[in-house]
Amino acid sequence: MKTVIKPKKTFSWNDIRELWQYRELMYFFTWRDLKVRYKQTAVGVAWAIFQPFITMIVFSIFFGKLAKMPSDGIPYPIFVYVGLLIWQFFSGALSETSNCLISNQSIVTKVYFPRLILPISSVLTKMVDFFVASIILIGMMVYYHFTPHLIGLLILPILLVITFLASVGGGLFLASINVKYRDVRYILPYFIQILMFLTPVIYPSSIAGKYSWILAINPMTGVLKAARAAILGTTPINWELLFISLVMTIIIFTIGLISFKKTERYFADII
Amino acid sequence: MPPIIEIKNLGKKYNITHQQGGYIALRDVITNVFKNPFRFAKSKAKQIAGLEKKEIFWALNDINLTVESGEVVGIIGRNGAGKSTLLKILSQITPPTTGEVIINGTLGSLLEVGTGFHPELSGRENIMLNGAILGMSKKEIIKKFDAIVEFAGIAKFLDTPVKYYSSGMYVRLAFSVAAHLEPDILLVDEVLAVGDAEFQKKCLGKMGEITKKEGRTILFVSHNMEAIQRLCEKCILLENGIIATTGITEDVVKTYTSSFNNQELGEWINKGDEFKNDYFKPEKFFITKDEKNNLFVNIEAEVKKIVSGLTVGYAIYSEDNILLYWSYQTDTSEDEWPIIKNGKCFLKSKIPAEILNNGIFRIQLLGGLHHKEWLFPPNKFYPMLTINLSRNFSKSPYWTEKRPGLLAPKIKWTN
Numbered sequence: 001m002k003t004v005i006k007p008k009k010t011f012s013w014n015d016i017r018e019l020w021q022y023r024e025l026m027y028f029f030t031w032r033d034l035k036v037r038y039k040q041t042a043v044g045v046a047w048a049i050f051q052p053f054i055t056m057i058v059f060s061i062f063f064g065k066l067a068k069m070p071s072d073g074i075p076y077p078i079f080v081y082v083g084l085l086i087w088q089f090f091s092g093a094l095s096e097t098s099n100c101l102i103s104n105q106s107i108v109t110k111v112y113f114p115r116l117i118l119p120i121s122s123v124l125t126k127m128v129d130f131f132v133a134s135i136i137l138i139g140m141m142v143y144y145h146f147t148p149h150l151i152g153l154l155i156l157p158i159l160l161v162i163t164f165l166a167s168v169g170g171g172l173f174l175a176s177i178n179v180k181y182r183d184v185r186y187i188l189p190y191f192i193q194i195l196m197f198l199t200p201v202i203y204p205s206s207i208a209g210k211y212s213w214i215l216a217i218n219p220m221t222g223v224l225k226a227a228r229a230a231i232l233g234t235t236p237i238n239w240e241l242l243f244i245s246l247v248m249t250i251i252i253f254t255i256g257l258i259s260f261k262k263t264e265r266y267f268a269d270i271i
Numbered sequence: 272m273p274p275i276i277e278i279k280n281l282g283k284k285y286n287i288t289h290q291q292g293g294y295i296a297l298r299d300v301i302t303n304v305f306k307n308p309f310r311f312a313k314s315k316a317k318q319i320a321g322l323e324k325k326e327i328f329w330a331l332n333d334i335n336l337t338v339e340s341g342e343v344v345g346i347i348g349r350n351g352a353g354k355s356t357l358l359k360i361l362s363q364i365t366p367p368t369t370g371e372v373i374i375n376g377t378l379g380s381l382l383e384v385g386t387g388f389h390p391e392l393s394g395r396e397n398i399m400l401n402g403a404i405l406g407m408s409k410k411e412i413i414k415k416f417d418a419i420v421e422f423a424g425i426a427k428f429l430d431t432p433v434k435y436y437s438s439g440m441y442v443r444l445a446f447s448v449a450a451h452l453e454p455d456i457l458l459v460d461e462v463l464a465v466g467d468a469e470f471q472k473k474c475l476g477k478m479g480e481i482t483k484k485e486g487r488t489i490l491f492v493s494h495n496m497e498a499i500q501r502l503c504e505k506c507i508l509l510e511n512g513i514i515a516t517t518g519i520t521e522d523v524v525k526t527y528t529s530s531f532n533n534q535e536l537g538e539w540i541n542k543g544d545e546f547k548n549d550y551f552k553p554e555k556f557f558i559t560k561d562e563k564n565n566l567f568v569n570i571e572a573e574v575k576k577i578v579s580g581l582t583v584g585y586a587i588y589s590e591d592n593i594l595l596y597w598s599y600q601t602d603t604s605e606d607e608w609p610i611i612k613n614g615k616c617f618l619k620s621k622i623p624a625e626i627l628n629n630g631i632f633r634i635q636l637l638g639g640l641h642h643k644e645w646l647f648p649p650n651k652f653y654p655m656l657t658i659n660l661s662r663n664f665s666k667s668p669y670w671t672e673k674r675p676g677l678l679a680p681k682i683k684w685t686n
Binding site for chain 2: 265
């Protein structure tokens with residue numbers, strides 16, 4: 001094995017090969033995060049279910065029952081749960097990714113590995129939570145008698161991939177400014193909260209009427225809408241909207257990756 | 272066969288910015304832009320045109336070195352000479368500014384023991400995690416697992432979270448994982464400074480075994496000359512970022528230690544506006560000796576504003592960076608304090624050499640407003656002087672040689 005260390009290193013296909021070489025380390029980081037989290041909370045794995053479930057109940061009471069939020073003819077609890085499930089995966093992944101360099105500071109400054117492993121493994125951790133919390137959704141579907149159609153199930157992996165790329169992309173960008181400006185991490189939770197109200201999680205995007213195209217700029221709009229259509233099968237899938245989501249995601253991911261790659265090698269110096 | 276490591280014209284530049292608090296807040300950057308859009312545009316333009324005056328520091332400059340396979344090379348030098356920076360570049364943690372390095376083989380770096388250890392995880396889990404971080408595959412770790420546990424001697428506590436470990440157990444486990452790494456090249460930085468003497472010996476033994484038996488290449492940074500002499504046949508002396516000497520370990524170590532003896536007593540002089548603040552600007556920080564060979568720390572400064580709570584003094588460290596004590600001008604009762612008034616100010620304090628053992632010590636300027644803010648916090652950018660103590664210990668026939676330990680106080684015994 002031959003390694004050449006030079007001042008400037010540009011992006012090359014070798015980087016992807018290197019990521020593959022270090023896949024075990026990625027697995028170990030994911031394993032560590034899951035293990036530590038579930039060890040620290042007394043409720044353990046149940047926490048992943050508990051959190052969206054309680055949120056769903058609170059939202060159903062206040063937005064569904066009291067505020068009479070429209071939900072495109074779907075029972076509000078299941079409408080909001082689909083939204084929350086995907087939203088919590090996205091927002092959790094986004095915030096973990098943004099903080100991944102700072103929280104692993106002691107490792108980043110002492111050992112070499114492709115830094116991209118850290119954000120990817122934080123998103124994988126959140127994905128496990130997502131699958132665990134999906135169990136509730138299945139229960140609710142049985143309760144409300146919803147049967148998903150076949151195309152619906154086939155489209156779910158695509159939706160997950162879009163969510164994955166959007167959260168990693170946004171997170172990579174935020175992670176690189178987070179290293180430089182240390183107050184970013186205090187702004188972040190606020191930013192994510194605002195983002196939730198700009199995404200049709202608790203309301204249908206149809207609520208915006210003719211301005212709903214503005215919401216489409218947010219890649220999660222298309223994903224949430226398609227997920228509801230696919231799982232609950234009440235409306236046809238809006239392919240056009242989904243395509244816009246995909247394009248936006250690719251743009252976000254590219255910007256994130258470039259800014260991360262540009263500063264990656266200097267993290268140890270500025271952290 | 273090509274050399275296993277080839278370093279050509281390697282350099283590393285840092286821009287020193289005297290930023291307050293050491294971190295930049297996005298909020299401040301944004302407020303600055305809005306408050307003084309003109310000044311911001313001007314400084315940006317200057318930056319782009321390259322006219323901005325920056326304080327540049329070359330941590331490493333024009334390093335050329337080849338290491339052959341199977342060599343064990345020691346790297347010595349004072350603090351800030353660039354030893355750790357060199358290892359960081361070789362392990363790809365930070366990129367060089369100039370030059371290049373060609374490495375023919377796999378490389379493992381051990382810049383710290385227990386990198387990535389998580390307090391909540393058990394010993395068993397941490398072995399897996401730490402092994403993976405240091406570059407071992409899962410298969411490899413499982414294969415060596417028993418050997419690691421045995422070497423560390425923690426079999427009983429394998430399933431206890433490491434937060435309940437004693438510091439000795441923690442270090443033993445961490446080193447044990449690292450000792451079972453099998454890269455072609457191993458970079459080791461100062462990690463032996465931890466742990467008790469016996470375990471240190473065991474580690475040195477293990478490292479010696481690795482190199483002799485398995486012919487591994489090791490780069491070893493240490494302040495411990497004894498360890499360097501035991502392990503390395505070749506040695507490099509770094510001084511201010513350049514290679515001062517290379518050669519056989521014995522000669523290089525001799526050059527290094529004698530550089531302390533011949534050296535005049537340490538002195539630091541403010542070159543202009545360094546460490547500027549509203550209260551106390553240090554001008555000169557130096558060591559003097561009187562006719563009885565007593566050593567004194569001296570501080571010359573300009574006092575700009577009298578403020579209560581001003582504490583100025585020094586911190587003293589051993590050669591391995593262990594802090595011995597802090598001392599301030601305000602340590603005694605108030606009526607005994609030296610006077611500080613506006614203008615030139617001079618402070619002097621005797622180093623209690625009679626309680627220190629022989630050896631090299633580092634003395635660093637320290638100061639601040641008591642419980643309010645640091646003016647010169649104890650970090651590596653602040654003036655540091657080195658002294659080499661050698662005193663006659665005692666008139667006793669049984670105490671003529673240097674004993675182990677940082678302190679060597681002469682204490683009276685009675686019946």
